[in-house]
Amino acid sequence: MASWTYRFFRLTNPFLRGTHVFISGTGSPATVTRTTDSIGVPAAQFVRTIKSTTWFEENLTEDNASFMRQVVAEDFKQMTADKLYPLKDEPWPRQEWQEGSRRVGLVAIKLGMMPIWTKSGDRHVVTLLQVKDCHVIKHLSKEEYDGTSTALLVGGKDCSPFHRTEESIEFFRNAGVPPKQKVSTFRVTDNAIIKPGTPLYAAHFRPGQYLDVTAKTIGKGFQGVMKRYGFKGQPATHGQTKTHRRPGSLGPGGDPAKVFKGTKMPGQMGNKFETAIGLKLWRVNNRYNILYVNGSVPGHKNCLVKVRDTRLPKRAGQTRDLPFPTFFRDGDEELPEDLYADDMFQFGEEDVTTT
């Protein structure tokens, strides 16, 4: 673990709002003392300096390091296997869907893109999202979360515990799942809560429904106004002095006598969360847990994205026929390897019908 020197600082727990952690003096995070009050009285903030950096196997022999890895891998396998049958493991009572219910979403990996064709021969592109090791980690009641609705924390894609803080590992161990690379919060209604540790699969979503996908866009760094906002710039010739890619005017003149807030100017482009809304789900592969989502999705290949049912008012009633609160693999429903939307052309079937 890196050893840090802190003079004064405030460290917020990434998962719980409203609590502050104060660490006094030097030392590893094991000496953390937590105070849950004094939200309005922060300590003075400053810069932390890294005095030295170590990694978990620096002071271990090769045998021990490989043993650690082996033990951890077996441990994860066991944890995942234990959680494979949630319905037999004292599940929370399953409640009925009502008008206005919101169910949980998933965390997926963006694999890449592919063309698909409809039955009438039109071509569309889809993005493949793989749902890998997705588990519900924690349930936050209304009071714990933000006072208005319950929340479920969902994590996706196992990762190694060696480069994480002890408190985050403890957080996952409480749920009985291996540590996850990304943890997303989903605001749900009270009738859609799920017991922590339940695995979530791609069949939670069904073809024909519409989704919202959120992810961090590819970072482009500090960019000028032409790339960032598509401004036209100025001509290359005809007497332009040192002005070819500048924003030009910043607004009206003497009456406001100021530049309005939010005026488009050069700055950081990308590397922030964006949501693609209203994406149709064309196909679900249950063997590899892959969702085929229409169009493009923010983020680079192999990045983690947050997928949930769309909030568009036109598609409000779509959750009526969907598995509620989620799809349980050890339940009664037997699903085929692939589920297709009605108007999608499946490669094994007969040729396209011309309209």
Place this chain on the structure above:
Amino acid sequence: MAACTRGAAEVLSSIRAFRHIQHQNGRFISTSLTDLAVGGDGRPPKFTPPPKPVIIDKTQSEAPPRRFLSPEFIAPRSRTSGLKFVVERKDMIQRRKALNIPEFYVGSILAVTMKDPHASGKTNRFVGICAQRSGSGLGATFILRNIVDGQGVEICYEMYSPRIQTIEVLKLEKRLDNNLMYLRDALPEHCTFDFDLKPVPHNPTADVPINTVKVRMKPKPWSKRWERPHFNVKGIRFDLCLTPEQMEHAQKWARPWQEFDMMKHHDTAKLEEAIFKEVQAELSK
């Protein structure tokens, strides 16, 4: 009548002599002269042509069929995870089971029939030379070029589109280049193919014939500067359209170090081998 019988007697004697010779030589070629000899009706016997001799040459072993893996199965070097290619390949194989996509190269002449709701008969057929193959996976495409009524036409077909009904190879051959887009600036005689071209039978075991024709070009300016080294065009008769000075001037854009750049080397032999085995196994199921 007398002449006929006399003739028949001569024939009979010659047949006897012939058969004697045959037995002496050891080889036996069956003839139907015996039928002729019988002819008891008096009518002239019906002529049945002798069957073709079947020569089984046992000296050479049966040649194995040519190995061919369509280039779109091999993905370009990228950070995409292997699972995406696995899933895409499954779909490609499934489509290939429904539609036979034959082996073809750039330079082969193909005929493609596609579903078209606006055409009479609901299908349209296009014949052309394959000028380019690009794309990988399900979005793989090929461009067919032909000159119809004096107008050059290029159509880009997606190989796995469900609108394609048949892909037929009329003439299987390769050319000196992998990309024949320079045919746009070549004389029309090199790109005109009859729509009723008869399919030329090709050998499934021997190597694909390479057509070493060098095309004559229209006068410059061309759509691209084909003489420049990065196009690496071998199939143009530059001696007829460019002076040696112009050829030398084009070499200024040469990048001779690129052939030694190890970072650009990407050996796909093992990958190709594995994918070929998988595809063969799945298609033969």
